[in-house]
Structures are given as structure tokens and as C-alpha cells.
Amino acid sequence: GENVEQHPSTLSVQEGDSAVIKCTYSDSASNYFPWYKQELGKGPQLIIDIRSNVGEKKDQRIAVTLNKTAKHFSLHITETQPEDSAVYFCAASTSTRGNQFYFGTGTSLTVIP
Amino acid sequence: DAMVIQNPRYQVTQFGKPVTLSCSQTLNHNVMYWYQQKSSQAPKLLFHYYDKDFNNEADTPDNFQSRRPNTSFCFLDIRSPGLGDAAMYLCATTPGQGYNEQFFGPGTRLTVL
Numbered sequence: 001g002e003n004v005e006q007h008p009s010t011l012s013v014q015e016g017d018s019a020v021i022k023c024t025y026s027d028s029a030s031n032y033f034p035w036y037k038q039e040l041g042k043g044p045q046l047i048i049d050i051r052s053n054v055g056e057k058k059d060q061r062i063a064v065t066l067n068k069t070a071k072h073f074s075l076h077i078t079e080t081q082p083e084d085s086a087v088y089f090c091a092a093s094t095s096t097r098g099n100q101f102y103f104g105t106g107t108s109l110t111v112i113p
Numbered sequence: 114d115a116m117v118i119q120n121p122r123y124q125v126t127q128f129g130k131p132v133t134l135s136c137s138q139t140l141n142h143n144v145m146y147w148y149q150q151k152s153s154q155a156p157k158l159l160f161h162y163y164d165k166d167f168n169n170e171a172d173t174p175d176n177f178q179s180r181r182p183n184t185s186f187c188f189l190d191i192r193s194p195g196l197g198d199a200a201m202y203l204c205a206t207t208p209g210q211g212y213n214e215q216f217f218g219p220g221t222r223l224t225v226l
Contacts (some may be wrong), residue, residue, distance in 0.1 A: 015155070043119075044156065105155050
């Protein structure tokens with residue numbers, strides 16, 4: 001089965017700096033890679049995703065890159081703000097019936113004002 | 114405009130007393146998932162439905178059951194909650210086969226006394 005590893009587990013940055021979170025996956029059949037932001041006491045919220053036919057995707061201050069050959073993908077947040085503080089999860093999925101999602105272990109991001 | 118709704122948001126039960134958690138969706142999605150999330154951990158898939166087809170994870174305890182009476186609703190039944198079942202329970206949906214975004218509900222925080 002799929003195994004998703006995520007690093008680092010905790011990350012502290014100064015407001016305005018960039019934050020990078022990295023994930024690796026093991027199953028070459030995985031072709032959809034979402035990133036979720038989870039605030040305390042709330043459900044995960046999709047913030048950006050990337051599909052295997054794309055190498056990079058950007059949405060304002062957030063970007064995701066995918067290297068299919070190396071089986072890794074990364075989340076980049078630029079110009080971080082205190083409200084970016086949360087736990088971030090990466091996941092991998094295949095476009096098969098039922099779509100199982102395999103989650104990384106999460107990164108707790110703290111943006112220091 | 115809530116799309117995945119979970120009730121209640123907080124549930125307190127006694128050790129061994131059956132409890133039912135509810136999830137409903139307004140998205141008309143084919144797939145519904147139940148995850149268990151413990152503190153500082155990634156969501157752990159318990160089971161999912163593709164339409165009426167039930168798919169149980171191999172390591173989901175028999176204590177956990179699920180029902181999906183129609184497209185919109187899905188229930189998680191915990192027959193005899195133990196202290197170790199205290200967690201956040203997350204419901205999620207995807208449209209079905211293909212590249213799919215997964216939408217999460219806000220979760221139900223279960224406390225076992």
C-alpha cells in the first residue's frame with residue numbers, strides 16, 4: 001500500500017518569511033496530491049492540490065511542486081502571516097473507485113509575529 | 114453554506130454506552146468516509162462507502178460500525194466505547210471515481226468518561 005512521509009513535524013518561522021513542507025510517497029500509481037490546513041478543533045480544509053500531469057501549481061502565497069520521478073511533493077508558503085499558523089497535512093490518492101487517501105503525519109506550523 | 118455537516122460537534126458518552134455520530138452532505142457525492150483523528154496525529158481511515166458499497170479497513174475494530182441509509186446521510190456507530198476511542202471523528206466526501214477533491218466536515222469531538 002501507499003506510504004506518505006512528511007517533514008518536518010514542527011516548523012517555526014518569522015512573519016514574512018517562507019515556509020516549506022515536504023512529503024514523499026511510495027506508490028507510483030498515486031496521481032492526486034492535496035494539502036490540507038487544520039486549525040485547532042476544526043476539520044481539515046483543502047488549501048491546494050496538484051495532479052500528476054502537472055509539475056507546479058500556485059495560488060497567491062501558496063504553491064505546490066511535484067516531482068513524479070523522485071516521488072516527492074512540497075508545499076511552499078511565502079510571506080507567512082500569523083493566521084497561517086496551523087497543522088498542515090499532505091496526502092496522496094489514486095483516481096480509482098473509492099479514492100483512498102493516504103495522509104502524512106502532519107506539520108505544525110507556527111508563524112511568529 | 115455548509116456542505117458536509119456533522120452532528121453533534123461535541124459528544125460525551127460513558128464507557129461502554131453506545132453512541133452514534135451523524136454526517137450529512139449536500140454535495141450529492143458518491144463516496145463518504147469516516148476517519149478517526151487523535152491528538153497530534155493524521156486522520157486514520159475507518160471505512161468508506163462508494164454509493165452503498167461498504168469498504169472496511171482491515172484494522173478497524175469491530176466495535177465500529179457504519180450505516181448509509183441514503184446518498185446524503187452516513188452514521189458512525191460505536192457499540193461499546195472505550196477510553197481509547199476518545200478522539201475527533203471526521204466525515205468526508207468525494208464525488209466518485211476520478212480526480213477528486215475530498216471535502217471534510219468540521220468533526221465531532223468524542224469524550225468517553
